[in-house]
Amino acid sequence: MPKDNELTKQKLLAAAVEMFTENGYYDTKISDIVKKAGVAQGTFYLYFQTKESIFTSIIKETNERMIHQIDHIFADHVSPEMSEDELKQRLYETISGCMSLYREHKAIVYMMRIHGSSQFAEAQRVAAECDESLLSIIIKLFKKFHLFPEYDQFQYQVAASAINGMMNETCMQYVILRDATDEDISKISRVVTQMIYDMTVGKECKS
Amino acid sequence: MPKDNELTKQKLLAAAVEMFTENGYYDTKISDIVKKAGVAQGTFYLYFQTKESIFTSIIKETNERMIHQIDHIFADHVSPEMSEDELKQRLYETISGCMSLYREHKAIVYMMRIHGSSQFAEAQRVAAECDESLLSIIIKLFKKFHLFPEYDQFQYQVAASAINGMMNETCMQYVILRDATDEDISKISRVVTQMIYDMTVGKECKS
Amino acid sequence: MPKDNELTKQKLLAAAVEMFTENGYYDTKISDIVKKAGVAQGTFYLYFQTKESIFTSIIKETNERMIHQIDHIFADHVSPEMSEDELKQRLYETISGCMSLYREHKAIVYMMRIHGSSQFAEAQRVAAECDESLLSIIIKLFKKFHLFPEYDQFQYQVAASAINGMMNETCMQYVILRDATDEDISKISRVVTQMIYDMTVGKECKS
Amino acid sequence: MPKDNELTKQKLLAAAVEMFTENGYYDTKISDIVKKAGVAQGTFYLYFQTKESIFTSIIKETNERMIHQIDHIFADHVSPEMSEDELKQRLYETISGCMSLYREHKAIVYMMRIHGSSQFAEAQRVAAECDESLLSIIIKLFKKFHLFPEYDQFQYQVAASAINGMMNETCMQYVILRDATDEDISKISRVVTQMIYDMTVGKECKS
DNA sequence: GATGAATGAGACTTCATTCAT
DNA sequence: GATGAATGAAGTCTCATTCAT
Structure with missing residues (x-):
């Protein structure tokens, strides 16, 4: 027992x-x-069983939980019918929600991204899986908003990757490597929201 | 010698x-x-002298060369007086120049980012230094173009970090981890250029 | 109890x-x-008490039982007054009885001879004791039949050891390592009986 | 070098x-x-490479040398045309040659038979190979002398095994486990020679 | 400068044995 | 008596580093 x-x-x-x-x-x-x-x-x-197994077991389990939570954060929060302000607000909530989530699992994200990314095929697979999950969510949003209508599949991927990179990098630099407070996360998310807005939906409204 | x-x-x-x-x-x-x-x-x-010393010596030396080359790539290539098209073209050249540079040092970048990032304080310092260098160049450009006039220092940093993240991520995913051809790099750079343009200079022209 | x-x-x-x-x-x-x-x-x-103690306790106990049974098998079954055929028959019964006995304790004999012979002084002592017991029985028979009258003590020992070796080896090879059936044991015992007969009692009748 | x-x-x-x-x-x-x-x-x-590898490497190499030497000892030393005395003398030489050979490799034989027999498939294979080699030599001699004409293959094997057991057991007891001198080996070999002679060739001469 | 055999600290892992429940 | 989690001593093997030639 x-x-x-x-x-x-x-x-x-x-x-x-x-x-x-x-x-x-x-x-x-x-x-x-x-x-x-x-x-x-x-x-x-x-x-x-081994030292390796405790490592992968930690990152695998956390990763699953995180992917699940990310799915939940992004689920149906935005739609093209929304007003500009409402959209931005929802985008902001999503991004800051993501950052808070990362902060919650800070130690393990650190371990996974900084230390683990190279150690084992397994760890790399897990990290890639997490990225994949985010990328596909982003691309789905592109389609929902009919963004970049002239882009092919490859360009979609690149654009999504770029947005993922923005969030990852700011999240790593401020949430994981430094000790971002709630206010910090709020401020960071506002900046990132604005940037993402400008390069996607906002751009459409311009002309 | x-x-x-x-x-x-x-x-x-x-x-x-x-x-x-x-x-x-x-x-x-x-x-x-x-x-x-x-x-x-x-x-x-x-x-x-030691195993560690050959590792750090490799990444340090390459890093210096790269920072120097990056400085050169960014040096005075853009100015607020330029026309929209010219600006975009210069931005594109800078970004694709950067990616080609990374491709040139692909193995060492891989080693530094994927394997080395976590190993030693030294390696982390070197990587951070490279990021620092890029960030300060980006911020300088923000100022030059009077972008984000309402942002404080922290927000500037975040915005620069976000842009750095975009480039880093796309560069890692396509140039370092996959084998991007010249055409790939060109296509990726166009996408990234457009995004950066839209969220910075382009946004100004809108209203 | x-x-x-x-x-x-x-x-x-x-x-x-x-x-x-x-x-x-x-x-x-x-x-x-x-x-x-x-x-x-x-x-x-x-x-x-320990791992070693269960091992030795197994082989010791089995060994005692086997020595006792062997004593019983050999007890007064042959005498110089018997006819040649009767003698052979008794010899055969003794030998095949011995082999059946070994087969009965097959697992433990295997454990004792193959695995255990080397592990501990204790195990070796037990195995030696078993051999001793058989040797002394064989020598007693030599004396009873006035065999090898010109042999000294050492030569007696050697001769007895040789006979022991015959039985041991055939028993190990066919009964313990392979799965000798009743018929196999019967056949093997006939061959061994004949050989032992020829080199001992049979030899006397020759001249 | x-x-x-x-x-x-x-x-x-x-x-x-x-x-x-x-x-x-x-x-x-x-x-x-x-x-x-x-x-x-x-x-x-x-x-x-490993502890196991030094063990098997020792017994394998020694075993090969011994098999080779045994082949040499037995090679064409006896033939049915010889006189009884000459035969016995040759048989004696062969047996004592064998025992001397074992004494020469005493430590390794001890290691192989007492300690190694059970440790690894490899060690068992080596020991079995050595036995095989001897058995086949013995059976060849049976055929050469037309001994046991009524025996089938199985009985041949058993008879050979029995002789092998005689030699092995006396050799182990006196040469390997005790410190047999040259005289001891000579005396032991005489006894064994006589026994083997009596149960094989000698038996033929009797009637 | 070049060699490569030798070193030895230290890592991971196993498993007989103990002991609180 | 029965349990099974916990223990920790000890073994095998690795590999960065040294040094005599």
């Missing part, structure tokens, strides 16, 4: 996230993890 | 770049590097 | 024999034994 | 044989071997 069982596993997971975040995958030793978790070396292997 | 045996050093550097790129820092052994370079194990230590 | 829970102990012993036989001493883990026995890890230590 | 190279390997092999012989495979640690060889732990892995 798993009683302390689950507790010990959680202690190990928390310790692992902390150590991986702080020192990266290779400079984190099992001995560091168990020391921080306050259990014996052997205990680690009751819950995880 | 062929001191020591400069040829041997170059062989080692080339082998190191290749192995680091292929397998990452931790999965590359000194024995792999010397084997590929065709020299003996001990020879490595005649030219480099 | 069902002390403790005798059933649990028997389950552990049976599981241990099976696992030791299949995988040898070192490649059998306590966890394998308890899993096969269907009890918890800690339960093992209620019945046995 | 392998100079100390080969010397170090030999030191490791000698140390390994000694330690394996003394303590068996599992109770010999790499650290024991390198300590005895007087080299560092890591040096071991310059010459052998």
Whole structure:
């Protein structure tokens, strides 16, 4: 009957996230993890098969949760019938919602993006999957608003990638690498919202 | 200045770049590097003090060269007096020039961004320095064109970061991770140029 | 005398024999034994002090039973007064009885001879004791039949050892390592009987 | 240029044989071997890939040498045309030659038979190969002398196995486990020769 | 300058044994 | 008596670095 069982596993997971975040995958030793978790070396292997497996297990699980939450954030929040102001407001909510989500999983995102991106095929696959998910949402929005009507598939991809890059980079720089407050996130999101608005929907209204 | 045996050093550097790129820092052994370079194990230590030092020495040197080249690409190519079309053309040339530059140093950029970003403070410092350099160039341009007059320093930074993110992401996805041809780069640059134009200078012309 | 829970102990012993036989001493883990026995890890230590102790306890106990049975098989079955045919018949019965006995304890003999012979002083002692027992029986028979009258003690030992070797080897090869049927054992015993007869009693009749 | 190279390997092999012989495979640690060889732990892995590989490499190589030498010892030494005395003399020479050979490789035979027989498929295969080789030689001799004309293939095998067992057992008991002198080997071989003679060729002469 | 055998610290992992429940 | 999570000593193997030639 798993009683302390689950507790010990959680202690190990928390310790692992902390150590991986702080020192990266290779400079984190099992001995560091168990020391921080306050259990014996052997205990680690009751819950995880290898060092690699705890790493991928962490990022996989978090990633799934995040993709799910992202889907929810973007779901049907905007439509072409909305007024300019309402649109911007919704866009803003989506972007700041995304950033808050990343902040919530800050340590693991850090671990995944900064340390993990290169370590294993598995980690790379997970990161790519997350990107994929976002890209497809963005492209869907392009279509919904009939943006870039002259673009082919490749150009769509590039444009979506560019927008993804804007959000990723600002999110990384301010939310993950620095300690963005709620106000910071709000301010950042306003800037990014405006930029995205201007280069997409706003541009249409211009002429 | 062929001191020591400069040829041997170059062989080692080339082998190191290749192995680091292929397998990452931790999965590359000194024995792999010397084997590929065709020299003996001990020879490595005649030219480099440690494994870490060859890694950072590669990315530092390349980074300096790249920053210098980027400076050159951006230098005085655009000014507010230009016509819309000319501006776009210059912007396009700058962006595609940047992408070609990255492609030229593809292996090392890959190594730096994918494998190295997390390994050492040193590597992270170098990457940050490169970003810094680009950000300051972008901000300078904002000022030159009197863009975002209502923004404070923080918002400027965010906006610059966003633009940097656009370029970085598209560049990574298509130039570094996939094998972008000249045509690809041209097409990508057009898309990005248009987006940047729309969210900056173009927006001004609208009202 | 069902002390403790005798059933649990028997389950552990049976599981241990099976696992030791299949995988040898070192490649059998306590966890394998308890899993096969269907009890918890800690339960093992209620019945046995150490891994080594269950191993030696198995081979010791079986060995005692086997020595006792061998004594019984050989007891007074032959005498110099018998006719040639009767002698051969008795010899045959003894030998095939021995082989059947080994077959009956096949798993443990396998474990003792193949896996255990080298592991511990204790196991070696037990195996040696079994050999000793047989050798002394054989020498007693030599004396009873006034065989090898010119041999000294050492030569007696060697001759007995040789006969022991014949039986052991054929028994190992056909009964323990292969799956000898009743007919096989019968056939093997006939061959061995004839050989032993020819080199001992039979030889006397010749001149 | 392998100079100390080969010397170090030999030191490791000698140390390994000694330690394996003394303590068996599992109770010999790499650290024991390198300590005895007087080299560092890591040096071991310059010459052998794993602990298992040094073990099998030792027994395989020795085994090949021994099989070759055994073939030579048995080659055409006896023929049905010989006189009884000459035959016995040749048989004696063969058997004592065999025992001397085993004594020469005493440590490794010990390691192979006592410790190694069960450890790995590989070790078992090697031991079986050696037995096979001897059995086939013995059966060839049976045929050459038209012994046991009424025996089928199975009975031949059993008879050969029995003779193999005689030699193995006496050899193990006196040469490998005890320290048989030249005189001992001579005396043992006389006894075994006589027994084998009586149960094979001698038996024919009787009637 | 070049070599490559040797080094040894230290990592990951296993598993017999213990002990609180 | 039974459980099974926890322990930690100890083993195998790796690899950056050194150094005698």
